Amino acid sequence: MxxxxxxxxxxxxxxxxxxxxxxxxxxxxxxxxxxxxxxxxxxxxxxxxxxxxxxxxxxxxxxxxxxxxxxxxxxxxxxxxxxxxxxxxxxxxxxxxxxxxxxxxxxxxxxxxxxxxxxxxxxxxxxxxxxxxxxxxxxxxxxxxxxxxxxxxxxxxxxxxxxxxxxxxxxxxxxxxxxxxKRGVDFRAHGRLVVSKGYYKFRNSNRYWVKVGANSPENLLGYVDFDNTYRIASSNKEGEASTTDKIHSYPTHLKDWKAGDPTWKDGKGKALIGAINYLADTGMNSVYFLTMNILGDGKDVWPYTKPDEFTRFDVSKLEQWEIVFRHMQSKGVLLHMVLQETENETLLDNGDTGVLRKLYLNELIARFGHHLALNWNLGEENGPADWSPLGQNNAQRKAMAKFIKESDPYQHPVLLHTHSHDPLRSEILDSIVGYTYLDGLSLQQDERKQTAEVIERWKNKSREAGHEWLITMDEIGKWFQGAVLDSEDPSHESLRKYVLWGTLLSGGAGVEWYFGAKHPHNDLNSEDWRQRDRLWKISNHARVFFEENLPYWNMRPEHGLVNLKDAYCFREKGQVYALFLPKTKEATINFLEEEGSYRIRWFDPLNGGELQKGSIDKIAGGAIRSLGHPPNTTGSPHDDWVCLLKKI
Known part of the structure; x- marks a missing residue:
């Protein structure tokens, strides 16, 4: 030896x-x-x-x-x-x-x-x-x-x-x-995340986990401190964010790096490590990023020694990625690895799972599959579209998903990122729903008000097909807007009402926020996650509420029980009900089929905080019941509230 x-x-x-x-x-x-x-x-x-x-x-x-x-x-x-x-x-x-x-x-x-x-x-x-x-x-x-x-x-x-x-x-x-x-959010304190009942769960415990995080910048790894990383060409095409020859440096997050945090090559990497620190400190626990965007929007991320050499990998670059990935895991941040972009789905083996695609996937699994919280995403906007007609077909995406599942010894979740609307989206999903090797959807949705309905529909379809999907709301539209800056939309009202709570109270396993293409700090050029600090806080309020109050993995949506338009109801029948009310005046719940008494508490979705008492302490089953009024708002004013009913 x-x-x-x-x-x-x-x-x-x-x-x-x-x-x-x-x-x-x-x-x-x-x-x-x-x-x-x-x-x-x-x-x-x-x-x-x-x-x-x-x-x-x-x-x-x-x-x-x-x-x-x-x-x-x-x-x-x-x-x-x-x-x-x-x-x-x-x-x-x-x-x-x-x-x-x-x-x-x-x-x-x-x-x-x-x-x-x-x-x-x-x-x-x-x-x-x-x-x-x-x-x-x-x-x-x-x-x-x-x-x-x-x-x-x-x-x-x-x-x-x-x-x-x-x-x-x-x-x-x-x-x-x-x-x-390890303790706290570090995944080494809890184990590996898998899919159970359509949600994330730690394999060796009964603990479930809700995802909230950043969907942008998608080219997170197009970072100046990684070896051999540069932009192949700038772009100013319709339908995507514009780019220059500059890649990410994240200068505003340099101050978030802390003594003892990792670096490489005499201090490189501090700004990106600091950015991860900042996001984790807000309570966010997921980051979405491409591992290859050759031919795509950013044209600045690939694992190869050269962007046109698909059988040789850049060892030093990948080892530097690994330093960042390990830090993300220590901070409780899931690696949402998006394996390709809609423009390059057919770059390897013309879309088949042949020599080049297998080699690519094997290298990523070997180098990074050991991480405890990781998604393999088959690709952004997977499948052909008008603006990208050379997408993978159903047989090809199935073959890719099957290969990943059979090659990954840890069985990480395999997800499919969708198109933004029907019928384009449903034509693809109808052909793969129920497929054993696909664990769920990374959903894109252009119309915000339809979020809850779309999630509930595909949850039901997958359940009926015998393989319930984990569905996360990962890219909200419209494509040019997404989640804008706090300075443009301080309360993020439509995102909060229709997307965040609409997703979680309809069976969604989490959300990530896409930054859009035509606003400052967009999906490709954003350097500062602080520009959406309020959005992270609002998202964290929802995560904390779910984790502290609900057996959400046993709950189902039943929005029709509430008398208000745009209200949501998520329940474990006869035990617990979580209601999102866009307004509280004259709000009622249909409790005709329920028995016993239920305690009422209120949660502030904009300002967060503890559960609070309202005008009514409890209600009984057997009738349509008024929910009374929430407490007075402390903090920024708003009309929407979350009402929690638990059986006494």
């Missing part, structure tokens, strides 16, 4: 081993920073060269590394030296498979080529390091066994049959997993 290699796979006896033993004896949990050990009880690179080999120390059986549940285990292997541009393509002609075993389960995880193992700092395009990332979900003892295969196009082959097995260092090993020391 070569103990001079990267710290990620040390098997040594040292002061850290002693610490591990003490932790096991005392039942304590390790508290280490990512910078120190990438989640393991190990030392820094420079410390390793002086540490003794395990064979040189007595009682080497105790030299088992310790990792934490839900933290990333990152293991490096020394293998053949190559480069991003080698004639023998390391991305296409090699395949690293690592099997992780536990007494109760096992995973086979794809690895990837990592150049010199430090490419985020060195920008190296060559080296002999091959890497795997794995997130253990169970406590106790794990073992691993790694194999590196070599054969023409082995990376996209259906099996490793006939491939040469290449020697690598530390091909086998083991480690112990203890409980996580």
């Amino acid at each position: 070569d103990v001079t290699r990267s710290y990620r796979t040390n098997f040594i006896v040292s002061k850290y081993t002693l610490m591990a033993v003490l932790l096991l004896v005392l039942g304590c949990q390790a508290t280490k920073t990512d910078k120190e050990n990438k989640e393991g009880l190990t030392g820094q690179n420079q410390e390793l060269s002086s540490q003794p080999h395990a064979d040189e120390v007595a009682d080497s059986a105790i030299a088992t590394p310790i990792y934490q549940q839900w933290h990333t285990v990152e293991i490096d292997f020394k293998g053949p030296r190559t480069s991003e541009n080698a004639t023998d393509n390391p991305f296409l002609n090699y395949r690293l498979n690592v099997e992780f075993k536990h007494a109760e389960t096992s995973y086979t995880i794809r690895g990837f080529y990592a150049a010199d193992g430090n490419a985020s700092e060195s920008s190296s395009d060559n080296g002999n390091i091959w890497r795997v990332r794995f997130t253990p979900d169970r406590l106790g003892d794990w073992s691993y066994s790694a194999k590196l295969y070599h054969k023409d196009s082995i990376a996209v082959a259906s099996s490793v049959s006939g491939a040469e097995e290449v020697a690598i260092s530390n091909a086998t090993g083991g480690f112990k997993v203890i409980g996580s020391d």
Whole structure:
């Protein structure tokens, strides 16, 4: 065993081993920073060269590394030296498979080529390091066994049959997993998000999760501090935001970076890391971004060494993306990865899931699939349209979804971003509703007042088809407007009434806010999330209300129970009712079929705060009942209120 290699796979006896033993004896949990050990009880690179080999120390059986549940285990292997541009393509002609075993389960995880193992700092395009990332979900003892295969196009082959097995260092090993020391919003405190009952849920608990966040800028990763990132060409086309030759730098968020936050290459990345800090501090927990927009609107994001080279990946750029993604996860922010744009759906394999698309997807899954909160989105506005007639057809989008589901060992949600209106949208969705490999919709909707009806309709259709969809309202129109600045619309009244509460009280699993194309700080050029600070706060009020008061995963919309137009009712029959009332004067609820008594409390959707008492404390079933009046408004004035009825 070569103990001079990267710290990620040390098997040594040292002061850290002693610490591990003490932790096991005392039942304590390790508290280490990512910078120190990438989640393991190990030392820094420079410390390793002086540490003794395990064979040189007595009682080497105790030299088992310790990792934490839900933290990333990152293991490096020394293998053949190559480069991003080698004639023998390391991305296409090699395949690293690592099997992780536990007494109760096992995973086979794809690895990837990592150049010199430090490419985020060195920008190296060559080296002999091959890497795997794995997130253990169970406590106790794990073992691993790694194999590196070599054969023409082995990376996209259906099996490793006939491939040469290449020697690598530390091909086998083991480690112990203890409980996580993380708390709060950090996903490492809770585990992996999956789809359950049409909502997000942490797989290993009964806790559900509501999404609220930013849908813009869609080219978030078109950022000046990432290696080899630039705009191919500026654009000023009708139907999209205009661009110049400048890409994102997020200067106003530099002040939001905090001591101890990650950077790369002597301080790069601070502004984007700061932007994530700001958004998370407002209570937002999701960010939507493209991983490839070649031919699309921004033309500034791709994972490749060049925008016209689809079999070779930019290792240093992707490692820098990973730094940002890890920080997002630590701040409780879901990675909404949008895999393509409507203009480039047929760029790879003419839309099929062939060599180029499989390679692209395999690389993203191998490098980033270990993250706990992640969506794979099949593509923005997926399917042909008048302005982009070369879209994927139904067979192609189904094949892509199936490949992702069968290739992703963690089974992250797979969503489809829709067109904005019918019949264009429904023609596509009718052909895929009920499809096992698609978990739901990333909905685009142009008319705000129709949001609730559209969500309820597709929830019902998917349920009737036997595979209930998770539906999130991710792009509200019109395309040129979206969610405008606070300075233009301080209370965001139509977004609050029709989109935010209309979505959540109709069975939607969350919202993201699209910035439009023809307003300041738009979908492509926005540099400052603070321009919509009030919108984030309003959205967070709704998230907190849902998480603290409702078993929403067991509730269904029944808007007709309320006598007011544009009111919404979400209920678990006979238990709890959440009502959005656009006005409260003369509001009633049809309780003819209910029995018992229900306590009434009010929630302020604009200003937030605690539940409050109104003019009536409780009502009984068996009749159409008046809801009375809410308390006086404290803060900005408004007419709409949320009324909560819970059975006593």
